[in-house]
Amino acid sequence: MEQNNLKDLLMEVASGRADVTDAMDKINNSGFAELDFAKVDLAREKRNGYPEVIYGEGKTAEQIVGIMQVMAQNKLNILGTRISKEKFEIIKESNQNAVYFEKARCVTVTNHEIPTTESYVAIVTAGTSDMDVAEEAAITAETYGNKVERVYDVGVAGISRLFNRLDVIQGAKVVIVIAGMEGALASVVGGLIDSPLIAVPTSVGYGTSFGGVTPLLTMLNSCASGITVVNIDNGFGAGYSASMMNHL
Incomplete structure (x- = not known):
């Protein structure tokens, strides 16, 4: 028209x-x-x-x-x-x-209600500084009718924090891992789960993280199988893709 x-x-x-x-x-x-x-x-x-x-x-x-x-x-x-x-x-x-x-x-x-899934998406962050991107992913997934579990601040600098929540991560149908700095968390989680993993590099980090380019390259070069990588700080893209997978 x-x-x-x-x-x-x-x-x-x-x-x-x-x-x-x-x-x-x-x-x-x-x-x-x-x-x-x-x-x-x-x-x-x-x-x-x-x-x-x-x-x-x-x-x-x-x-x-x-x-x-x-x-x-x-x-x-x-x-x-x-x-x-x-x-x-x-x-x-x-x-x-x-x-x-x-x-x-x-x-x-909300102009019409959407049923919430029984299966859930786990959103995992390396640090508190990654939470803005994580929440964009979480709200996106929840808007599209997905149950979401948040597992925040469990980066590799204190790996015991990750293992303390591993049952929640392993129970998810889809996992989103969000990390800046060197972006190593996606590789670690990818070696511990049997679900699809969406990795999100963030622009968090000092100079040689190059505004997220370093974690982006780390995630793209991960030796863990089953990892898909979205653009820097693209929480929306991760949440959207996770929703599509979770609804299959």
Whole structure:
């Protein structure tokens, strides 16, 4: 549906000149809603099983609100990532159902309930400094109906901490390991489990960690089998992929 047609249609609905059901059919059948600043993919959940996700960096709060309004009209669950607290304050004014997770910098709006899985995703971090990325992964997975177990601050510098929670990690259907510095934790955990492992390098570390490049290379070169690596600080990508695996 063209941008001007969508605006006209919404105005007609607001004024009572158009039927809401007919208007929504027209929007849904177009596959996407075109705004001044975005083409909102309304058919992604039908194609991929998950609705479009709003990436907040580089977008104004007003743009995020506009996208969320279109998604809410289509009864889509909403996940927004990398959204600051200041932007959320503006978002909250337009949608009282929006929930903000400050550590994860994520916003969620539940427009229909999703059953929670019996199996769970374990999210493991090397250190407390990796928790921002871990929480982005956790909120993503939970938004898509996954049970999540958090195992934080169990890095290789104090390996006994890891073994103390090994039963939780080994019981997971999917494991996400998040580490900065040298990124060794993914290799260690990968040698102790029989589940898929998604490794997330973080930008945490001193100079020669090169903003996450060092742990990225460590994880890519791991000798442990069954490890998949996502981009630096990409908690969302890890949580999304883990959800797909956990729902198989």
